[in-house]
Amino acid sequence: MPEENRGNPKTDLLEQGEGKVQALKHWFRTKLDEQTEELKRPEDTQLYKAFFRVGRVDDARNRALHTLNNLFLHIHPTKVNRDAVRYSYTWGMGGISFYLFIILTFTGVLLMFYYHPTKVQAFRDILYLEHDVPFGLQLRNMHRWAAHLMVLAVWLHMLRVFLTGSYKRPREFNWCIGVLLLVLTMLLSFTGYLLPDDQLGFWAVTVGTNMGRATPLLGSQGPFGPQLGMTSYNDVRFALLGGSIVDANALLRAYIWHCIALPLMISIFFGVHFWRVRKDGGASGPSPVMLESEIRD
Amino acid sequence: MFGDWHQLWVIVSNPDNVPVVALLFLVPFFTWFGLYQGVKNDRLIARLEADPELARTHHRKTQPYHPTWAKEVHVWPYLLRMELLVAIILTVILLVWALTINAPLEEPANAAITMNPAKAPWYFLGLQEMLEYFDPWIAGVVMPTLIILGLMAIPFIDANPLGNGYYTYRQRRFAVWTFLVGLEGLWIMLMLIGTFIRGPGFMWFWPTQTWDPDRIEFQANRNLDQLFGINGDWLRHLLPASWNAEIWAKGLFGIIPVALYFLVAAWVFYKVINATPFSRKVFGRMSLVQTVVMELLLILMLSLPLTIFLRLLFRIKYVWETPWFSI
Numbered sequence: 001m002p003e004e005n006r007g008n009p010k011t012d013l014l015e016q017g018e019g020k021v022q023a024l025k026h027w028f029r030t031k032l033d034e035q036t037e038e039l040k041r042p043e044d045t046q047l048y049k050a051f052f053r054v055g056r057v058d059d060a061r062n063r064a065l066h067t068l069n070n071l072f073l074h075i076h077p078t079k080v081n082r083d084a085v086r087y088s089y090t091w092g093m094g095g096i097s098f099y100l101f102i103i104l105t106f107t108g109v110l111l112m113f114y115y116h117p118t119k120v121q122a123f124r125d126i127l128y129l130e131h132d133v134p135f136g137l138q139l140r141n142m143h144r145w146a147a148h149l150m151v152l153a154v155w156l157h158m159l160r161v162f163l164t165g166s167y168k169r170p171r172e173f174n175w176c177i178g179v180l181l182l183v184l185t186m187l188l189s190f191t192g193y194l195l196p197d198d199q200l201g202f203w204a205v206t207v208g209t210n211m212g213r214a215t216p217l218l219g220s221q222g223p224f225g226p227q228l229g230m231t232s233y234n235d236v237r238f239a240l241l242g243g244s245i246v247d248a249n250a251l252l253r254a255y256i257w258h259c260i261a262l263p264l265m266i267s268i269f270f271g272v273h274f275w276r277v278r279k280d281g282g283a284s285g286p287s288p289v290m291l292e293s294e295i296r297d
Numbered sequence: 298m299f300g301d302w303h304q305l306w307v308i309v310s311n312p313d314n315v316p317v318v319a320l321l322f323l324v325p326f327f328t329w330f331g332l333y334q335g336v337k338n339d340r341l342i343a344r345l346e347a348d349p350e351l352a353r354t355h356h357r358k359t360q361p362y363h364p365t366w367a368k369e370v371h372v373w374p375y376l377l378r379m380e381l382l383v384a385i386i387l388t389v390i391l392l393v394w395a396l397t398i399n400a401p402l403e404e405p406a407n408a409a410i411t412m413n414p415a416k417a418p419w420y421f422l423g424l425q426e427m428l429e430y431f432d433p434w435i436a437g438v439v440m441p442t443l444i445i446l447g448l449m450a451i452p453f454i455d456a457n458p459l460g461n462g463y464y465t466y467r468q469r470r471f472a473v474w475t476f477l478v479g480l481e482g483l484w485i486m487l488m489l490i491g492t493f494i495r496g497p498g499f500m501w502f503w504p505t506q507t508w509d510p511d512r513i514e515f516q517a518n519r520n521l522d523q524l525f526g527i528n529g530d531w532l533r534h535l536l537p538a539s540w541n542a543e544i545w546a547k548g549l550f551g552i553i554p555v556a557l558y559f560l561v562a563a564w565v566f567y568k569v570i571n572a573t574p575f576s577r578k579v580f581g582r583m584s585l586v587q588t589v590v591m592e593l594l595l596i597l598m599l600s601l602p603l604t605i606f607l608r609l610l611f612r613i614k615y616v617w618e619t620p621w622f623s624i
Contacts, residue, residue, distance in 0.1 A: 141395035172452035202406035203415035211437025285462030288357030
């Protein structure tokens with residue numbers, strides 16, 4: 001403000017206003033600086049804390065709390081055998097199987113948006129998926145190959161568990177759950193085979209369910225089946241197919257087994273399997289070797 | 298016609314056979330990988346058995362060790378970063394696989410046109426291959442049930458307390474052999490035969506042999522009783538006239554080879570289980586029920602390769618034929 005105007009009542013108001021603007025500017029600047037500083041540490045924000053509950057200071061307690069306080073991570077213990085983290089012992093096959101199941105659920109749900117389990121539409125839906133749906137071909141391919149890979153991963157997981165003797169006490173029960181998971185995995189894959197309603201699936205399922213006809217006692221062509229009154233219209237194969245031939249009802253049944261019943265069952269057994277892994281003491285090893293002279297009877 | 302490499306390529310490059318081809322490499326690799334670690338552990342075990350003083354102080358692992366290192370590490374981040382890495386790699390593999398190879402889609406299902414060969418998905422080809430050697434109720438129902446129950450029984454019949462939580466071969470010779478023979482020698486081998494050998498009509502085509510859909514196979518399979526000329530002649534005058542002597546003779550005759558097989562196989566397995574001082578010790582820990590269940594499962598498992606052997610080499614179909622079931 002020019003010197004000659006000092007004390008001029010006409011400019012007083014302007015002077016006062018300017019002072020206030022300065023103060024406001026200063027206040028605003030400091031606040032801004034403060035809050036930018038805070039934003040540089042997002043872990044201290046209320047938003048972050050609401051989400052994650054655990055601070056980001058990297059100490060032993062917080063590392064433990066990270067796994068403990070997270071729904072998805074709490075299936076893990078907070079600490080594991082240092083040698084079990086190496087790839088060589090577990091091969092990671094159990095985890096890979098489960099991850100593939102997640103991929104299969106994800107791609108499977110997306111595929112369900114485009115699929116009708118009816119004789120008229122099923123095959124056309126696959127053609128539609130392959131040629132018109134954006135990324136439809138990629139989706140179907142991924143679902144197919146992930147399914148194959150999951151069967152393979154489950155077999156290799158079983159091989160690893162056997163070779164490390166991990167089925168031995170106290171893990172006997174969990175081995176049995178694992179065998180059920182193996183069977184369910186293969187059944188899931190098999191029921192999915194029919195769904196495109198093409199020659200490949202049709203004949204595979206025809207061959208597969210024809211075996212059902214030969215079930216002892218319950219099949220129309222099995223030992224002692226006819227003697228018990230089994231025919232093609234009331235035996236176990238009829239129950240599987242919803243008819244005496246692979247047709248519309250078989251397609252619907254395969255669809256419901258594949259998308260609802262079997263995934264539900266396998267999810268429940270997954271839960272039991274993982275829970276038992278923890279309760280039985282986590283990954284079985286690598287544990288210190290035991291000597292023959294140390295066997296106690 | 299042999300030397301048809303294109304035929305082999307057609308089989309190998311079938312998109313649905315990709316996992317089978319992958320398995321050709323993965324299974325031997327992981328078997329080696331497991332046994333390799335087992336042999337390393339076995340060497341350590343031998344050293345410790347020889348030196349009790351060392352056994353008291355040694356950390357007893359082949360993995361690197363330092364007394365000051367913590368025995369356990371935090372899951373966050375040491376395990377989780379591994380899991381994330383594996384998940385990313387797997388996703389990439391799947392994306393690339395799905396981009397490069399399309400899932401097969403044949404013509405619309407048609408009950409009037411039979412696929413030739415009509416094959417089950419690759420993971421069930423072992424069962425389909427069994428169908429060639431057994432009646433459907435055995436191959437399709439009894440055998441799968443036995444496989445599932447047998448697998449579940451393993452922890453309860455294995456009385457060997459050693460080798461819990463580490464790879465080993467020498468401490469679990471019999472268990473490792475049995476499992477590898479069952480998984481790789483039978484299940485996977487039958488699957489490979491079903492994939493690579495079985496052509497149109499599910500007939501046997503050697504690799505590089507052209508799959509000829511018009512091939513006709515003259516197969517003269519006989520039953521064991523025919524080989525022995527059992528027709529019930531000597532039984533006829535002992536039975537009432539209304540009874541069919543031939544059926545009775547065959548039914549009674551069939552019991553002999555089956556019972557003989559059970560006895561001989563049981564004896565052989567008994568000898569194998571008791572072959573070494575250590576295996577005798579393990580056998581001593583087993584209860585009667587455990588022994589009987591294990592013997593039964595082993596005998597039934599061995600009957601599979603034996604039947605295949607009898608069929609492929611001697612063209613024998615059934616060893617025991619009755620009007621209700623045949624084995």
